[in-house]
Amino acid sequence: MYKAMTEVAEQNKDLKDLVKREYKEGFVTEIESDTLAPGLDEDVVRLISEKKGEPEFMLEYRLKAFRRWQKMKEPDWAHINYPKIDFQAISYYSAPKALPKLESLDQVDPKLLETYEKLGIPLEEQKMLANVAVDAVFDSVSVRTTFRETLSAAGVIFMPISEAVHEHPELVKKYLSSVVPVQDNYYAALNSAVFSDGSFVFIPKGVRCPMELSTYFRINEMNTGQFERTLIIAEEDAYVSYLEGCTAPQRDENQLHAAVVELIAHEGAEIKYSTVQNWYPGDENGKGGIYNFVTKRGLCKGDNSKISWTQVETGSAITWKYPSVVLQGDNSVGEFYSVALSHNKQQADTGTKMIHMGKNTSSTIISKGISAGHGQNTYRGLVKVLKGADNARNFSQCDSLLMGDRCGAHTFPYIEVQNPSANLEHEATTSKISEDQLFYLMQRGLSAEAAVSMIVNGFCKEVFRELPMEFAVEAQKLLDISLEGAVG
Amino acid sequence: MNIAADQNQSWLEQHTHAPVVGQELEWLKNLRAEALAQFKQSGLPGIRDEQWRHTNLRALKSNLYAHSHGSSTKVSATPNSTTRLVFVNGHFAPEQSSLHESDGITVTDLEQGCRDQSLHLQDHFSSTLPTQQHGFTTLNTAYCHGGYVIYLRSGTQAASVLEMLFINTAQDDDSLTNISHTRNLVVAEANTRCRIIERHQGEDGSVYLHNTITEIIAGENAHIDHYKIQQDSSEAFHIGGVFIEQAANAHVKSHNISLGGLLTRNDICCNLNGEGGHIEMNGLVFGKGRQHVDNHTQVNHLVPHCSSDEHYKCILDDHSRSVFRGRIVVAEDAQLTSADQQNNNLLLSANSEADSKPQLEIYADDVKCSHGATVGQLDPKSLFYLQSRGIDQQSASELLTFAFANQVIDRLEAECVREDLTKLIGGALLHELEDLL
Numbered sequence: 001m002y003k004a005m006t007e008v009a010e011q012n013k014d015l016k017d018l019v020k021r022e023y024k025e026g027f028v029t030e031i032e033s034d035t036l037a038p039g040l041d042e043d044v045v046r047l048i049s050e051k052k053g054e055p056e057f058m059l060e061y062r063l064k065a066f067r068r069w070q071k072m073k074e075p076d077w078a079h080i081n082y083p084k085i086d087f088q089a090i091s092y093y094s095a096p097k098a099l100p101k102l103e104s105l106d107q108v109d110p111k112l113l114e115t116y117e118k119l120g121i122p123l124e125e126q127k128m129l130a131n132v133a134v135d136a137v138f139d140s141v142s143v144r145t146t147f148r149e150t151l152s153a154a155g156v157i158f159m160p161i162s163e164a165v166h167e168h169p170e171l172v173k174k175y176l177s178s179v180v181p182v183q184d185n186y187y188a189a190l191n192s193a194v195f196s197d198g199s200f201v202f203i204p205k206g207v208r209c210p211m212e213l214s215t216y217f218r219i220n221e222m223n224t225g226q227f228e229r230t231l232i233i234a235e236e237d238a239y240v241s242y243l244e245g246c247t248a249p250q251r252d253e254n255q256l257h258a259a260v261v262e263l264i265a266h267e268g269a270e271i272k273y274s275t276v277q278n279w280y281p282g283d284e285n286g287k288g289g290i291y292n293f294v295t296k297r298g299l300c301k302g303d304n305s306k307i308s309w310t311q312v313e314t315g316s317a318i319t320w321k322y323p324s325v326v327l328q329g330d331n332s333v334g335e336f337y338s339v340a341l342s343h344n345k346q347q348a349d350t351g352t353k354m355i356h357m358g359k360n361t362s363s364t365i366i367s368k369g370i371s372a373g374h375g376q377n378t379y380r381g382l383v384k385v386l387k388g389a390d391n392a393r394n395f396s397q398c399d400s401l402l403m404g405d406r407c408g409a410h411t412f413p414y415i416e417v418q419n420p421s422a423n424l425e426h427e428a429t430t431s432k433i434s435e436d437q438l439f440y441l442m443q444r445g446l447s448a449e450a451a452v453s454m455i456v457n458g459f460c461k462e463v464f465r466e467l468p469m470e471f472a473v474e475a476q477k478l479l480d481i482s483l484e485g486a487v488g
Numbered sequence: 489m490n491i492a493a494d495q496n497q498s499w500l501e502q503h504t505h506a507p508v509v510g511q512e513l514e515w516l517k518n519l520r521a522e523a524l525a526q527f528k529q530s531g532l533p534g535i536r537d538e539q540w541r542h543t544n545l546r547a548l549k550s551n552l553y554a555h556s557h558g559s560s561t562k563v564s565a566t567p568n569s570t571t572r573l574v575f576v577n578g579h580f581a582p583e584q585s586s587l588h589e590s591d592g593i594t595v596t597d598l599e600q601g602c603r604d605q606s607l608h609l610q611d612h613f614s615s616t617l618p619t620q621q622h623g624f625t626t627l628n629t630a631y632c633h634g635g636y637v638i639y640l641r642s643g644t645q646a647a648s649v650l651e652m653l654f655i656n657t658a659q660d661d662d663s664l665t666n667i668s669h670t671r672n673l674v675v676a677e678a679n680t681r682c683r684i685i686e687r688h689q690g691e692d693g694s695v696y697l698h699n700t701i702t703e704i705i706a707g708e709n710a711h712i713d714h715y716k717i718q719q720d721s722s723e724a725f726h727i728g729g730v731f732i733e734q735a736a737n738a739h740v741k742s743h744n745i746s747l748g749g750l751l752t753r754n755d756i757c758c759n760l761n762g763e764g765g766h767i768e769m770n771g772l773v774f775g776k777g778r779q780h781v782d783n784h785t786q787v788n789h790l791v792p793h794c795s796s797d798e799h800y801k802c803i804l805d806d807h808s809r810s811v812f813r814g815r816i817v818v819a820e821d822a823q824l825t826s827a828d829q830q831n832n833n834l835l836l837s838a839n840s841e842a843d844s845k846p847q848l849e850i851y852a853d854d855v856k857c858s859h860g861a862t863v864g865q866l867d868p869k870s871l872f873y874l875q876s877r878g879i880d881q882q883s884a885s886e887l888l889t890f891a892f893a894n895q896v897i898d899r900l901e902a903e904c905v906r907e908d909l910t911k912l913i914g915g916a917l918l919h920e921l922e923d924l925l
Contacts, residue, residue: 077538079849385863402853406820415844416542417863420835424863426846432853 065182065192157202164200198228203238234269267302279315286345289317296323300332308335324353327361342375351381356389365396371407496531523629532623553667578668592641601637616731632671646682658694666696676710690721706738720748736762771800775808782811804840829859
């Protein structure tokens, strides 16, 4: 960690020149793609299903979800402001044209590879040394999946969900929407109706996934919404660590992203899900940017299971995201570690839900919010202990750091306890960077920027150390870049 | 949708014979008409409203209500103070009250207060209420028929405690439930000081609904202690509001003790409008039986250099349930704010429930704000320790429960209130201990 810190400090020497730096990932890849005209009705849902050659049960599932969605109302309780989204002005499907079946890297469209290279994704051979299997989702269709063979030797299934529908329909049928029902909320219903792709992971009984799995999401086409769907199942005593990273090109209009992620952990299984979200946040006047409305939920189905969410949210104009854990099995454990940063006109309303149902369940919530510029950062969380959840334990800590006098930090925790043997603690603090700390670091020779960066990294350390190594370094850099110009 | 509209209509019909005061006053008539229009639009809140999510009003709404036009109920309790106003079913009972009128201090009932033109109540009435009001608040404005008025002229101090006693009874006709709306006003000009103890009581087992709002306007450097001690009947519905506006350097303490009532809801809201203001909010809930107590507090830090300090503790036994929602808002530019909020819940029984929503909403950066919430039970180690010293389990648990409550009781400055509460919660054991000491 110390090494990483000095590294970061060194890099920051050049930060001043970079202050006016623009969104690094804001390029558009010119690839011919197959995009549906904007608009949404039953025909569009049928067309999506048809284009993907889906079996009948999927079409039924989508139509059911679509009909539910039509009857639902857009939620407005979150602490965010945005113009009303016109759901008819969005295209619900976009795929790179003429998808060939690929055997090796050479067959991938070089322009695509270039895109990933610009993003620094370990898809190339040299990067394979990093031992990361990548299921890259380019707009909506998975382009290729690396390492699939190694994984299948271990019995792990890691493939785009659109393929899983064909190859493992029984698993998809059994688990899809078993954690997030289609009618769960407005965006989940929309996603269920029109989702185009995403990842499917199945870890069989007793298997420890030999490598960290990773997906990379990128929104490329104009006016498209990205609706990906992720489903991860860990059977008895299995273990998997899954990483997710997101970027989008820079555009003046707002783009919608509504994903659903479902995790299922059977007895003794453990799932670790890490996200670094760096969607385009819009410019300093709040123009453009991604609207990120995501439903993520994990179910600790069996006894002694564990689900852990770690997220670093630096991008998106609007973030609406509450990764949750339902602690159904006895002795199950839920964790939530989050760093959310909102700069310029970004708004983040994020947090978690921990629903304690089984006996001796425990959950930990560590949330670090950083607001700068005109950013608004809200932590919203629910810890619920049901009647039968004897000896439930929860610890929540929500800290906010304010930089500048025009930003906001808000904390809205909900605690609902129906069992007297529960022990719950919630604490929250809000403060700014102390002048003393800054002064101390600066008199040791650090520039103001470097000092702030070091303090912010220290503030987030509890969360970063939960991230896999490569991600932790990336997250730190991302935080520095996102905070550029915030100190003045 | 239609059911709700019908329900609201029937509520209004039940108020057609409401005995409102000050009908001849134009300003009051306008206020009431406005509030009524607002009620017609909003109606009574329901669990679909975020602010009422945890409080089900079905039992309250199912009753048929009627006003009681005065009652001859006699108060037996001896007054703790020389100044005491008694309200029976919301109506002022002058024969049982001792009014106070001294240099610059006026303590009177709502009707007199509104008529007394020197008090200029039209400038204060409803001035502290937020723009977003729930149905009970607008109903209160539209139909209030009693309450106290305390007016302190600049530089005055009330020599003794001002005691306000609200007593409610059941209707003679069993099919009807008694309803009363009371509105209290405290206007303190600059450099004033007073302590108000508001007690709410009712004959045990009687069913009634008391909807009461207290408005406190604290001028510069005013020091006001407000106690609200609610010991209503175990079958009663109590809907209360305390709304406070503070000018520069004003210090207000709001103490909210909920012991009785089947369903209690309190909205306590404070606006800090001048630099150097300080608000202290203390709350204690002791729930038994099927009691449901819902406390909503809000502190708005609108200017720099103010501080707030909030402690709410809930003890829940049997099937009781407590809801706490505390919000601290720090407005843009309200720098150098210091705000602290604590909510602790003690669950004594397997069927009790605690819901807590401590909230911070902060738009300024140079602030120190924190909140904390806990839900737990009595510490088994402490229980064991006491038992190993020869104290039986029942007494040990009583002692620890009292210790928990005492953290709030200790903060109350009015000795008579402290003693009452100690007696009530401390139980027999504490008396024995006191004898020994």
